[in-house]
Amino acid sequence: MPSSTDARNANVGLNLAGKTAAVAGGTQGIGAAVGLRFAQAGANVYIIGRNEQLGREVVEKCREQAHDAGDGRTYEFIKADLSSVSEVRRVAEVLKEKSGSKGIDYLVTSQGGPPNGKYIQTSSTPAHDAHFAVQTLSRFGLAYLLASSGILKDTWVSVCAPAGEKGPEPDVDNLELEGAHRDKWMLGRVMGQAKQDSALGDAIAVQFNQHFPSLRAVHLFPGFVYTNALASASIVPRPVLWAYGYVGPLMARFTPMGNLPAWYAEIPVYIGANPSARGKGLEASNERLKPLGWPAWAEGTTGKKVWEKLKAMVEV
Template identity: 25%
Template sequence: MGIISTIFTWIWFQLDLIVHSGFPVFFWVRPRWSIDDVPDQSGKVVLVTGGNSGTGYATALSFYYAGAKVYLACRNEQLAREAIDQIKKGGVIGLNGFTQPKPAKKDGTRKKGVVEFVKLDLSDLESVDQCAQEFLKKEEKLDVLFANAGVMASPEGLYTKQGYTLQFGTNVLGHHRLINLLLPLLLSSPPTHPSRVILTSSAGHASAPNGGVDFKSVVRDPSDPITREGQQPKQGKNEKMRWVEYGQSKWGDIALAKYLHNVYGRQGRLISVAVHPGMVATNLPRHMSLTPYVTKFAPWLFPVVTRTSDIGAVNQVWAATIPDHDARWISGQYLVPYRKVGIARPDLQDDKKIEEVWNWCDEQGKKWA
C-alpha cells in the first residue's frame, strides 16, 4: 500500500508540475488578479532583491504605486538607479527594456510611495552583511522581504566569492544570510500584522537530486581550478550539472520558506511563502546558449512560451498583500500559477531535511562571520 501511495503521489506531483508550470499553452491556467489590484500599502517598508529587472522590478513598481517605501537591493548600482528612474515614470519592463508608462489603477489613482537603492551582491556574503547593516541603520521595521533575485543554468565551474557554486550560493545561501540578519526586524512586527518573507522558487526544483540538496556538491573542492577572467569555466570535482544544480537551489528556497513557517509561522510571528512565478520573459535565461538566437531571430516565440514580468509577479505580490487572516493559511506553502497552493516535491514534506538545509546554511555563515 505504501509503494502504491508513493507512486500515486509522484504521478500527481508531475501532473500538477506540468499543468501549473506557467506555460501559456495551458490557456485555462491564467491570472484572474493583477498586481495593479494591490490595496493601499502606505506606511509599509518593502525590500526586493533583484528589484531592477524582471519580476523584481514589476513587484517594486506595484508597491511603489501603492504608496509603500521600496528598497531595490541590487548588485549593479547603475542599473538600479536606472530602474528607480523608470519606476518613478511608471515604466513597464520587458525583454527589450522599459516601455510606456503604466496606466492608472482601476479607481483612477496612482499613489506614489518612496523608492531607494541598497547595494547587495548575493554571491558575496560580505556584501550581504553590509546590505543588512545599511538597511538596519535606515529602518526600524520591515513588512515584506522578497527573496526574488537569482541565477539560472549558469555554467559549471563558477563560484561565489566564498567558494560555493554560483547558483546555490546566490539563490539559497545568500538569501538565507540576508533573511537571518534581518530576522529580528521581521519578528518585531506586531502579532496582529506579522511581516512576510516571499521566496522565489521554481518548478525546476523537481530536478534536484535525491534528498533535495547534495551539500558536498555546492562547495568548491580545493583541487578545482579557479576560473580567471576570459577563461572557460570547468565543472568542479563534486559539482552537479547546471540544471541539477539549479534544481537543488530552488528546492532549497522552498525549504527555507518551510523552515521559517515551522519555527515562526506556526507561532503566528511570521508568514513565509515560496512561489513559482511561471514561465516568464526575463533576463534569467541569459546563460542558456539558445537565448541570444531566439531573441534576435525569433522574438515572436517568447509570447508563445512565456508570460510578461507583470504576470510573473502575480504570485509573490498577491502573497505579500492579501489580508493577514488569509495569508496565514498559505504560510509555509508553495504557490504555483496562479494564486494556487501547489504540490511541492514529496521529499519537501520531510521536516528533518528542511531543518538540515537551514542548519547547514547557518554553519556556513559562521565560517565567514
C-alpha cells in the same frame, strides 16, 4: 483557470501605504517589475542589486508611477554583490538602519538566475560556489538576518521554482554540489543544479516558518517569464540567444505558462501582500496560482540539516 490576470484583478485598489518592501535582484526582470508594483500600490521600496545605473532607473520609475507619491515615501537603491556573505550581512544592516523601528514588511528575493552547469568559486572569504552563493545562500541569509533581528515584520517571498509536495530531497552532504556531476554532459549538470535549487528553496521556506511562526515564507514558481536572464548566462550559444529573442516574447504572450515581468509581478504582490490571498494555501504555488505543497522531508531531519548548515555559513 487562475493566473496573473486573477492576481491583477484582486490587486485592484490594493493600498499598501505605510508598508515597506525590499526587493533583492530588483534592478531588472521580475524583481524590477515587483518593486514597481509595490510602489504603485503605495509602499516604500528598497531595490537591491549590483547594477547602479539600472537600480536607479527602477527607483526613478517607482517615483514616477507611485500612488500618491508626494507624501514623503521612500524609494531607494542599495548597491550590493549578493554573492558575498559579508555583503548580505551589510545589506541586512543597511535595511535595519534605513527602516528604523517600522522595519520591512515584505522581503522579495528574486536574485540569481537559471542554473548554468558551472561550478566557480567566488572571490569572497569564505569562498562558495557562485551560483549557490546567490541563488540559495543570499536568499536564506537576507531572510534569516532580517527575521532574527526583528526587522522583517510580515512575509518573505522567494521567486525560484519550488520542488513541491513530491519533490526529491537535496544533497545535504554537498549543498554546493562541489565536484558533483562533472562526468555528465552540460545538460545533466544544469538539471542537477536546478533540482538542488528547488529542494533547498523548499527546505528553507518550511524551516523559516517553523523558526519564525509569526512570519510567513512564500516560495513561488514563476513559469516562463520573458526577461534577459538567459542572456546573462555565459554558457548559452549565440544562436540560442537569437532564437530566444524571437520566440521568447511569443511564448510569454501566447502560451499558458507564459508571462511578461509586469504581468507576473502581480502574483508575488498578491500572495505576499494582499490580505485576500491569505488562507488559500498559496505559499508554495506556480504561475497559475496552483498550490504545489511542501515536501514532508523539509519539516524533518533533512530540512533541519539544511537550515543549520546555511545558518553556519551566514554567521561565519
